[in-house]
Amino acid sequence: MAGSTYKYIRPEDVRRLSNYEFGVKALVEGFLSGRHRSKERGASIEFAEYRQYVPGDDPALVDWRVYARTDRHYLKTFEQETNMECHIFLDSSASMGFQEEGPITKLEYASFFAACLSWLVVSKNDRVSLQLFDDKIRQFFEPGSTRRHLHKILTALENNHAGEKTSLAEALHRAHPLIKRKGTLVVLSDFFDDPEAIFKALNPYLHRGFRVHLFHVLDPAEMTLPDRGLARFIDMETDHRLVVHTASLREAWKSEIQGHIQSLRRLAAGRQVDYSLALTNQNWFHLFDRLA
Amino acid sequence: MQFLLANSSWLWLLALGAVPILVHLFARSNPQKYRFSNTEFLQRIIKKTARMKKPQDWLVLLLRTLAVLALLFAFLQPLLTSKGEIKVGGKTTIFIIDRSASMAAKDGNTDRFSLACQKAGELLKSSTSDEANIIWMDALPDGIFPQPGPNLDYLRDLLTRAEVSHETASVASALQTAVSQLELIKGRREIVIISDFQSSAWEEFKIKTPKGIDLVKVQIGESALENLSLQSLFASPAEPVIGQDITVTVRVKNFSATPRRTTLFLESGGSRQSTEINIPAWGEAESNFQTRFSDAGLVPMTARIAGDSFPGDDSRHTIVQVRDSLQLVSLSPQDSPEAAALGRLAASLDWLEHRTSASIPVAGSCDYLFVHQWKGQEIEALENLAASGTTIFAKPSLGLTINALNQLFDLNLSDPSSQIAPAQNDGEGWRARISTKSDPDAPAFALFSSGEFGSPAAGLFKTRFALPQVPGLTHFLDYHDGTPALLATSATGAAAPRFLWNLPLNPEETTWPAQSAFVPFTAELLLSSRANGTADQLEILPGSQIAWLPRGGLSPESLTLETTPGTPLETELIMTRDGPRLLSKTPAAPGIYHWKMSNAIVHQQAVNFPPTESDLRLANPDLISGGEVIDASKLLRRAALGDGIPLWHWLIAAALAFLLVESLVTLWKPKPAGSKSTAPAA
Numbered sequence: 001m002a003g004s005t006y007k008y009i010r011p012e013d014v015r016r017l018s019n020y021e022f023g024v025k026a027l028v029e030g031f032l033s034g035r036h037r038s039k040e041r042g043a044s045i046e047f048a049e050y051r052q053y054v055p056g057d058d059p060a061l062v063d064w065r066v067y068a069r070t071d072r073h074y075l076k077t078f079e080q081e082t083n084m085e086c087h088i089f090l091d092s093s094a095s096m097g098f099q100e101e102g103p104i105t106k107l108e109y110a111s112f113f114a115a116c117l118s119w120l121v122v123s124k125n126d127r128v129s130l131q132l133f134d135d136k137i138r139q140f141f142e143p144g145s146t147r148r149h150l151h152k153i154l155t156a157l158e159n160n161h162a163g164e165k166t167s168l169a170e171a172l173h174r175a176h177p178l179i180k181r182k183g184t185l186v187v188l189s190d191f192f193d194d195p196e197a198i199f200k201a202l203n204p205y206l207h208r209g210f211r212v213h214l215f216h217v218l219d220p221a222e223m224t225l226p227d228r229g230l231a232r233f234i235d236m237e238t239d240h241r242l243v244v245h246t247a248s249l250r251e252a253w254k255s256e257i258q259g260h261i262q263s264l265r266r267l268a269a270g271r272q273v274d275y276s277l278a279l280t281n282q283n284w285f286h287l288f289d290r291l292a
Numbered sequence: 293m294q295f296l297l298a299n300s301s302w303l304w305l306l307a308l309g310a311v312p313i314l315v316h317l318f319a320r321s322n323p324q325k326y327r328f329s330n331t332e333f334l335q336r337i338i339k340k341t342a343r344m345k346k347p348q349d350w351l352v353l354l355l356r357t358l359a360v361l362a363l364l365f366a367f368l369q370p371l372l373t374s375k376g377e378i379k380v381g382g383k384t385t386i387f388i389i390d391r392s393a394s395m396a397a398k399d400g401n402t403d404r405f406s407l408a409c410q411k412a413g414e415l416l417k418s419s420t421s422d423e424a425n426i427i428w429m430d431a432l433p434d435g436i437f438p439q440p441g442p443n444l445d446y447l448r449d450l451l452t453r454a455e456v457s458h459e460t461a462s463v464a465s466a467l468q469t470a471v472s473q474l475e476l477i478k479g480r481r482e483i484v485i486i487s488d489f490q491s492s493a494w495e496e497f498k499i500k501t502p503k504g505i506d507l508v509k510v511q512i513g514e515s516a517l518e519n520l521s522l523q524s525l526f527a528s529p530a531e532p533v534i535g536q537d538i539t540v541t542v543r544v545k546n547f548s549a550t551p552r553r554t555t556l557f558l559e560s561g562g563s564r565q566s567t568e569i570n571i572p573a574w575g576e577a578e579s580n581f582q583t584r585f586s587d588a589g590l591v592p593m594t595a596r597i598a599g600d601s602f603p604g605d606d607s608r609h610t611i612v613q614v615r616d617s618l619q620l621v622s623l624s625p626q627d628s629p630e631a632a633a634l635g636r637l638a639a640s641l642d643w644l645e646h647r648t649s650a651s652i653p654v655a656g657s658c659d660y661l662f663v664h665q666w667k668g669q670e671i672e673a674l675e676n677l678a679a680s681g682t683t684i685f686a687k688p689s690l691g692l693t694i695n696a697l698n699q700l701f702d703l704n705l706s707d708p709s710s711q712i713a714p715a716q717n718d719g720e721g722w723r724a725r726i727s728t729k730s731d732p733d734a735p736a737f738a739l740f741s742s743g744e745f746g747s748p749a750a751g752l753f754k755t756r757f758a759l760p761q762v763p764g765l766t767h768f769l770d771y772h773d774g775t776p777a778l779l780a781t782s783a784t785g786a787a788a789p790r791f792l793w794n795l796p797l798n799p800e801e802t803t804w805p806a807q808s809a810f811v812p813f814t815a816e817l818l819l820s821s822r823a824n825g826t827a828d829q830l831e832i833l834p835g836s837q838i839a840w841l842p843r844g845g846l847s848p849e850s851l852t853l854e855t856t857p858g859t860p861l862e863t864e865l866i867m868t869r870d871g872p873r874l875l876s877k878t879p880a881a882p883g884i885y886h887w888k889m890s891n892a893i894v895h896q897q898a899v900n901f902p903p904t905e906s907d908l909r910l911a912n913p914d915l916i917s918g919g920e921v922i923d924a925s926k927l928l929r930r931a932a933l934g935d936g937i938p939l940w941h942w943l944i945a946a947a948l949a950f951l952l953v954e955s956l957v958t959l960w961k962p963k964p965a966g967s968k969s970t971a972p973a974a
Contacts, residue, residue: 098328222329232324232325233326236328
């Protein structure tokens with residue numbers, strides 16, 4: 001992979017990722033037992049703790065030696081070690097094709113991160129899945145951990161392009177039955193959608209125990225509204241046209257976009273969802289810190 | 293309170309007030325396109341701020357428009373006057389507007405008279421006067437109203453329709469008319485003279501107005517204009533007989549600092565002659581044309597030069613009366629031998645008719661009057677006759693005093709009471725000759741300069757009067773002993789010369805009438821002694837009415853008047869002591885006018901441009917004593933300042949204030965109605 005020719009995996013990224021001590025706190029259940037510490041208690045060779053027996057516990061788990069010494073029923077619990085399963089949702093709507101102040105489009109930025117994450121997950125023998133969506137699921141790659149699977153994902157990312165309108169909530173809703181095992185859900189989107197609807201769509205995942213990371217990808221220009229004077233704004237998704245004088249709306253725009261971010265941040269905090277703002281003029285490697 | 297605009301001619305500038313609106317409309321119509329990730333937020337923002345933003349936009353547009361309008365208004369120099377509210381006594385203004393011929397000169401595209409009327413109109417509009425009047429300054433200045441009146445609108449309306457006249461300006465008369473109208477009026481009185489202050493009319497003029505009458509001079513015209521002018525056209529003699537050679541003299545004057553060359557044309561009796569003429573700078577040149585006419589009657593003549601920027605004086609007209617014959621009247625008994633001698637003379641000349649009369653004929657009825665026995669009687673009648681163009685020949689008689697000679701011939705001989713004594717030569721008789729004091733090139737001696745006809749006074753003279761030497765008279769013939777035989781006064785203008793004839797004509801007293809030289813000499817003498825005269829009676833002063841007293845049984849009702857191109861003019865009939873008189877209803881403009889009866893021309897008259905109006909140099913009104921020189925705009929301002937306020941600086945301040953408020957409004961950002969984010973549905 002060091003001589004990679006993939007668009008979104010550059011040799012320097014690979015070198016950097018190779019040294020990356022990646023302890024994903026989101027890892028919950030692994031396919032390969034013993035590889036990752038699981039919060040699930042279960043069969044394992046790694047002792048976790050003793051706890052008092054309560055009715056309903058498996059009597060086979062009672063540590064009879066402790067019972068002999070203390071005349072009390074204690075269960076000996078072990079940490080369950082599993083392999084990681086990471087599900088990447090990549091927003092490929094038209095608005096992700098926007099580029100103004102950042103060096104690349106939002107879609108390219110998100111694709112770089114998705115590619116690196118996929119590579120990292122597969123390199124640790126964990127499984128990664130990818131969904132490319134706009135207002136519908138355009139492509140879905142089931143979880144896999146092979147090099148071939150990684151190749152498919154990277155190729156799909158390269159061939160991906162900004163498409164139609166966004167509906168993240170709809171995409172999440174449709175993808176839910178496709179994901180069999182709980183794991184880490186990484187959503188890369190500009191989130192130009194109703195925050196309430198987004199989190200409503202995330203609820204089923206959260207109930208199933210998914211750990212969710214939301215990466216809000218924005219061009220820096222979208223934070224301030226580019227100064228274009230009097231201009232006819234054409235919506236990249238809906239082709240809706242609007243004549244505005246940017247100077248007169250910039251402050252209101254900043255306020256509006258900050259309000260939207262705050263709204264997402266507030267809803268995420270309430271559901272223990274990790275939310276992170278990713279501006280395209282910043283290196284995407286810092287996003288891995290959110291996963292550490 | 294009322295507004296007036298000092299620069300009302302720039303009123304069109306206000307149309308520029310629409311510029312901000314047009315910019316607003318057209319700038320929004322085709323703005324730059326920009327593809328953006330999401331416009332829903334923008335829509336939401338606009339929706340939230342629309343309630344404040346739209347009024348804000350309209351307010352900004354309004355403020356910008358007001359600022360531009362205020363600036364434009366400032367350029368128009370508006371004045372706030374208190375006309376109609378504040379009355380400090382009454383104010384009466386009389387505008388004396390020069391409409392003499394020189395006001396037709398153009399300094400640019402507009403002639404001076406139009407500019408004068410325009411200025412007067414503006415001054416009237418802005419005037420704080422309660423009453424006003426306009427006096428046209430031409431040859432006969434007259435006011436629109438007999439006294440200044442309050443109907444200023446009528447005066448303004450009249451100014452838009454006024455036309456320049458072809459007359460000279462009678463400055464003194466115009467001022468006198470204005471002063472006489474103001475004399476009886478109380479309150480503040482003002483005379484405003486609007487003129488080009490033509491140098492020829494104003495340079496020597498001193499304006500005197502009574503105390504209490506303000507005088508303001510407003511000059512129209514910027515500089516002297518170059519002009520080439522036909523100054524005069526006259527035929528000599530003015531009333532030739534058929535076949536007589538006449539000389540038509542045309543004078544051209546150059547009113548410019550550079551010598552000019554032009555072609556001069558003369559049209560007369562269907563023929564056309566031309567000649568090139570050089571005129572020195574600020575000088576004049578004269579050209580003579582020779583012509584003669586084969587038919588009797590009135591012959592119009594027109595001289596022209598190539599047209600220039602002041603065309604009024606580029607042509608000139610005259611009417612020549614071609615006569616069948618000239619009338620010689622002998623004031624003597626019909627059977628006198630001397631009258632018989634003149635009768636024989638007339639019989640030998642086709643163009644001369646002779647008759648005798650017992651009394652002095654009326655003026656205009658004869659060309660020559662021979663007083664055979666003048667004893668010094670009826671001097672005044674003879675003078676009048678000479679002044680009207682009749683050449684007088686006075687032959688002394690017994691009892692003639694020196695005093696009578698002094699009176700008729702304007703002499704100052706001594707011993708006026710003494711009589712002139714007759715003399716008798718009982719011998720062979722006296723001989724006479726061309727006076728040594730005479731001009732040998734005089735026309736009367738033209739035939740005798742070659743010697744072909746011998747002496748003009750050949751023959752012997754047995755009687756004569758012992759005339760003293762008479763200085764001041766032109767000598768034609770003298771007796772050999774120096775006694776004057778034929779003397780004359782000079783012809784001046786229309787006045788004919790007066791001859792003192794000291795030669796007998798009675799065949800018993802002289803052999804001269806029987807000499808071959810008698811007829812040619814007397815014929816030449818008669819022809820050359822006619823008054824130079826001008827056809828004054830056929831020329832009408834420009835601006836006056838064309839008038840004619842039809843004679844010869846012509847019915848006035850059947851006569852019509854036409855200008856040269858055949859345009860009929862209205863006439864009116866008035867009864868005078870001499871009979872019915874026809875008058876044109878409109879003043880005469882330069883040209884030739886025909887009186888017609890059944891399409892036949894029965895009389896002609898000419899009107900010429902006044903020569904003094906051709907000099908377009910302007911006098912400096914500062915140097916004309918009296919009054920204050922002020923330009924029209926200052927007068928407008930003063931009129932407004934009388935009880936008004938100039939508003940331009942307030943308007944500039946208002947424009948700046950509007951721009952300041954506009955900036956503040958633009959900088960003010962309305963807060964959206966709800967800051968809470970409620971993202972729209974996808």
